[in-house]
Amino acid sequence: MSQNPSGQPLIALEGVYRTFRQGRERVPVLQDINLAVGENEIVCLVGESGCGKTTTGRIMVDLLEPSAGTVLYKGRPLAALRGKDKVEQRRALQIIHQDPFASLNPSHTVGQILSFPLKRHRMAQGRGGVRRRIWELLTLVDLTPPGDLVNKYPHQLSGGQRQRVSIARALTVEPKLIVADEAVSMVDVSIRVSLLKMLHGLRDQLGVAIVFITHDLALAKYFAWEGRIAVMYLGRIVEIGPTPDVIANPAHPYTRALISAIPEADPEVTRNKQRMILRSEDIPRLTDIPPGCAFHPRCPFFVPGLCDARVPPLERAGGFAQSVACLPLTEGLGLREHVSVEEPVVGP
Amino acid sequence: MDFQSVASSTGFVIGALCGLVPLAVAIRKRTLRPGIVGFLACVLSGFACNVWGGLPMIVLTVAVVVSYTYTDKEDPFLSRARLEEVNFEETLGAMVTRRLASLGRAIRAGTRALLRNKAGFLGFVGLAFFFVLTIFGPMLIEYDGKSHYYDRREPGAISLFQGPSREFPLGLDWQGRDILSHIVHGGRALIVTAVQAGALTTVIAVILGASAALLGGFLDRLLNAVANFILTIPQFPLLVVLAGLISFQDRFYLALLLAVLDWPSLMRAVRAQVLSLRERDYVEAAVVLDLGLPHIMLREVLPQMVSYISINMIFSIQGAMYAIVGLVFLGMVPFNEPDWGVMIFMGRSQGALFSSSAASMLLSPVIAVALFQLSLVLFTRSLEEVFNPRLRTGL
Numbered sequence: 217m218s219q220n221p222s223g224q225p226l227i228a229l230e231g232v233y234r235t236f237r238q239g240r241e242r243v244p245v246l247q248d249i250n251l252a253v254g255e256n257e258i259v260c261l262v263g264e265s266g267c268g269k270t271t272t273g274r275i276m277v278d279l280l281e282p283s284a285g286t287v288l289y290k291g292r293p294l295a296a297l298r299g300k301d302k303v304e305q306r307r308a309l310q311i312i313h314q315d316p317f318a319s320l321n322p323s324h325t326v327g328q329i330l331s332f333p334l335k336r337h338r339m340a341q342g343r344g345g346v347r348r349r350i351w352e353l354l355t356l357v358d359l360t361p362p363g364d365l366v367n368k369y370p371h372q373l374s375g376g377q378r379q380r381v382s383i384a385r386a387l388t389v390e391p392k393l394i395v396a397d398e399a400v401s402m403v404d405v406s407i408r409v410s411l412l413k414m415l416h417g418l419r420d421q422l423g424v425a426i427v428f429i430t431h432d433l434a435l436a437k438y439f440a441w442e443g444r445i446a447v448m449y450l451g452r453i454v455e456i457g458p459t460p461d462v463i464a465n466p467a468h469p470y471t472r473a474l475i476s477a478i479p480e481a482d483p484e485v486t487r488n489k490q491r492m493i494l495r496s497e498d499i500p501r502l503t504d505i506p507p508g509c510a511f512h513p514r515c516p517f518f519v520p521g522l523c524d525a526r527v528p529p530l531e532r533a534g535g536f537a538q539s540v541a542c543l544p545l546t547e548g549l550g551l552r553e554h555v556s557v558e559e560p561v562v563g564p
Numbered sequence: 565m566d567f568q569s570v571a572s573s574t575g576f577v578i579g580a581l582c583g584l585v586p587l588a589v590a591i592r593k594r595t596l597r598p599g600i601v602g603f604l605a606c607v608l609s610g611f612a613c614n615v616w617g618g619l620p621m622i623v624l625t626v627a628v629v630v631s632y633t634y635t636d637k638e639d640p641f642l643s644r645a646r647l648e649e650v651n652f653e654e655t656l657g658a659m660v661t662r663r664l665a666s667l668g669r670a671i672r673a674g675t676r677a678l679l680r681n682k683a684g685f686l687g688f689v690g691l692a693f694f695f696v697l698t699i700f701g702p703m704l705i706e707y708d709g710k711s712h713y714y715d716r717r718e719p720g721a722i723s724l725f726q727g728p729s730r731e732f733p734l735g736l737d738w739q740g741r742d743i744l745s746h747i748v749h750g751g752r753a754l755i756v757t758a759v760q761a762g763a764l765t766t767v768i769a770v771i772l773g774a775s776a777a778l779l780g781g782f783l784d785r786l787l788n789a790v791a792n793f794i795l796t797i798p799q800f801p802l803l804v805v806l807a808g809l810i811s812f813q814d815r816f817y818l819a820l821l822l823a824v825l826d827w828p829s830l831m832r833a834v835r836a837q838v839l840s841l842r843e844r845d846y847v848e849a850a851v852v853l854d855l856g857l858p859h860i861m862l863r864e865v866l867p868q869m870v871s872y873i874s875i876n877m878i879f880s881i882q883g884a885m886y887a888i889v890g891l892v893f894l895g896m897v898p899f900n901e902p903d904w905g906v907m908i909f910m911g912r913s914q915g916a917l918f919s920s921s922a923a924s925m926l927l928s929p930v931i932a933v934a935l936f937q938l939s940l941v942l943f944t945r946s947l948e949e950v951f952n953p954r955l956r957t958g959l
Contacts, residue, residue: 277852278852279848279851279852303854306852306853306854307853307854309852310852310853311848311849311852313845313848313849315845318844318845318846319845319846319849320846321846321864321867321868322868322953322954323867323868323953324863324867332850332853332855332859332863333853333854333855336853336854336855336856336859337854342653344651344652344653344654345652347652348652351647351650351652352647355646355647360646361646362647363650369953369954369957371953371954372957382849385849385853386849386853388853389853389854
């Protein structure tokens with residue numbers, strides 16, 4: 217993990233829990249999340265819907281407060297920041313929303329949308345400064361010629377253009393970290409790659425760190441090849457490590473299942489590919505998370521008496537470069553197919 | 565107040581001087597026609613409404629003319645140039661011109677939206693008619709209060725309740741006075757009070773609704789309880805009782821009372837809207853960008869509600885007008901002649917119902933009120949088009 221001169225990661229979640237209230241029930245959405253992002257780093261959060269990736273992202277940019285645990289910005293807890301430091305932290309952490317149709321105010325033109333933060337934070341000097349900066353930002357996100365777009369309203373733009381505008385808006389305040397929350401999932405497939413390339417380019421050019429939230433492991437593999445991937449399942453990180461290692465040598469059974477489900481471009485390969493068969497297709501409800509490892513009811517490598525007894529810690533396992541939360545691996549037992557198709561009969 | 569005292573030679577001179585701005589801009593850009601139109605508009609508005617009354621008119625005229633003459637080449641924001649080709653440094657004069665031009669473009673877009681909906685445009689024309697009638701009418705038609713030109717009428721009782729004639733298009737009332745002059749002079753107080761009441765209602769409702777939604781907790785519960793309480797009270801009987809207890813020599817207090825009774829329904833709607841709007845992604849983005857609460861309220865949330873709020877303001881103006889006319893008709897508010905409501909009251913109490921030649925005495929104010937209300941309601945159709953950028957600008 218790359219670190220800044222002070223030795224502290226840009227943003228660090230330490231033992232973060234988050235519960236939401238649903239009527240009388242308390243729904244644990246995040247449990248014991250530990251994740252640090254350094255400067256100019258790329259981290260991908262991957263997982264199926266409802267696993268808490270978006271909540272993690274929102275906690276990172278201080279839109280939500282954790283129910284327990286702390287969020288550190290450059291080593292200092294977010295809740296303790298005041299005045300100038302708070303403003304700096306706000307500006308440093310930006311988010312790009314999933315839905316480009318909802319993230320831009322329909323009553324402002326593109327120029328206005330970009331000018332508000334520029335003026336508020338005095339990010340440009342002189343009479344023409346704000347206008348020059350808007351022009352530069354639009355060029356930066358490949359919206360050229362900018363003169364065509366600056367006086368347009370969001371409803372006059374395509375989804376891809378809107379997403380670029382909301383990226384430009386995040387860039388107005390010169391952030392250190394951008395959380396891209398499924399930023400390309402609602403954009404046409406044809407535009408996706410160019411958007412991803414642009415985001416990548418921004419990281420190289422401006423040195424921002426990017427937390428890329430997606431449900432698509434193939435996309436994560438493409439985007440975060442130089443960074444890390446964190447795989448989430450039911451509110452916990454189950455595996456985290458450098459992308460090439462996680463993709464080539466997945467440790468956690470859930471990651472293995474996800475990777476075996478990625479279709480390959482070659483139909484021959486796809487047809488002959490060994491798909492991992494889960495014991496159950498149903499995702500447990502968040503209000504009713506299984507004891508021990510939350511994945512054990514679906515896991516083909518389930519070890520009775522171990523996996524359902526205690527919550528696996530996220531640790532390095534032998535033979536892997538990444539950390540993984542799987543007791544059979546971290547205890548050095550290895551993974552063996554759980555043979556009994558029926559549930560083990562308990563009792564006399 | 566006659567025409568001479570309002571239209572002044574100073575206004576004429578200053579209007580002409582202001583008119584030179586669009587003229588000069590237009591001549592420099594070699595587009596003479598809008599320049600001349602702009603010049604004339606400035607002169608006229610300066611002349612008719614005096615300098616201060618005409619000032620907004622003059623500014624709007626200048627802006628529109630400038631927007632016509634200000635070609636795309638001047639403004640980098642409208643050009644197709646690349647970043648390197650654009651010069652962003654501009655003189656103060658250029659900036660003022662650019663701002664004027666963008667204001668003018670906005671006005672033109674708004675006007676176009678206003679004209680697009682036929683019903684709404686009809687309402688706009690109606691409102692403009694009543695505006696001219698109550699502002700300029702009194703300058704042209706003398707108020708026939710003391711019957712001081714009796715000499716033009718038949719002597720004696722014949723001139724009471726006279727039907728329409730060439731000389732008196734709407735006939736004469738129960739005292740032999742010109743009804744037309746009463747219609748022209750009698751609208752202003754009523755309309756002003758109704759607009760005051762509507763505006764006050766809206767201000768109270770928006771402020772209370774927004775704070776209930778944003779601050780929540782005890783204040784929210786309290787305001788909701790008060791709103792529910794007021795909503796359950798039958799409004800008009802209460803108004804009648806209160807009007808009997810309080811003396812409304814100053815009509816503003818009547819407007820205030822109407823507003824105090826009328827805010828709850830709009831407040832609840834505003835509260836609901838703010839509650840839903842504050843969850844939007846773009847509001848979240850504004851929070852993350854640290855744009856501050858005033859910006860979020862005024863620039864992110866409020867514009868989404870403007871059309872809804874203004875339409876509701878018009879409905880509360882409408883309600884207030886009916887309430888005032890009703891109170892006057894019942895005789896619960898001190899009479900101030902001339903007034904449409906007083907005309908209806910007097911017409912009924914003096915027996916205009918029983919004479920066909922006196923129909924005008926009752927019908928004229930009733931139709932005036934009804935037409936004004938109809939214009940208001942039709943005009944709401946256009947408001948949505950004006951305030952919604954999606955409808956205003958098209959694709």
